[in-house]
Amino acid sequence: MAELPVPEAMRIAIVDDEQDMRQSISQWLALSGFETETFGSAEDALRVIGPGYPGIVVSDIRMPGMDGMVFLKKLMALDSALPVILITGHGDVPMAVEAMRIGAYDFMEKPFNPDRMTDLAKRASETRRLTLDNRTLRRELSDGTALVRMLIGASPVMERLRED
Secondary structure: OOOOOOOOOEEEEEEEOHHHHHHHHHHHHHOOEEEEEEEEEEEEEHOOOOOOOOEEEEOOOOOOOHHHHHHHHHHHHOOOOOOEEEEEOOOHHHOOOHHHOOOOOOEEEOOOOOOHHHHHHHHHHHHHHHHHHHHHHHHHHOOOOHHHHOOOOOHHHHHHHHOO
């Protein structure tokens, strides 16, 4: 299977209360070509991540304050197409099933294989890029700006068409 390239301008928000884990994931993904940003809590991440976030989220589940499952629910309420990869050192099958039901892109148990994390991040980022591109195209088609850009010519008639 051919390796996916890192989609351009895709970010990864890494949310984990353990600084060493955040830095480790961030360094590995940065070496794999991603732009990363890290957050020590879900609350901090929610100040930055909103609808249309140009990337994906990797979050621990067990964190003080807002845990990863509540964080996932809040993210899905903001943007149900946002890929969220949940990681935990205390996973179980019911928790993984619940995370996927809520809308998680995937679920990984610590310790995880860094190459698997990179592969998941690339696939999730490509999914995100396609979603954002689709939204942009739909918006342009609905407001007519795409059609106006396709009008060729500088005659007075063409200029009037662009103005209307």
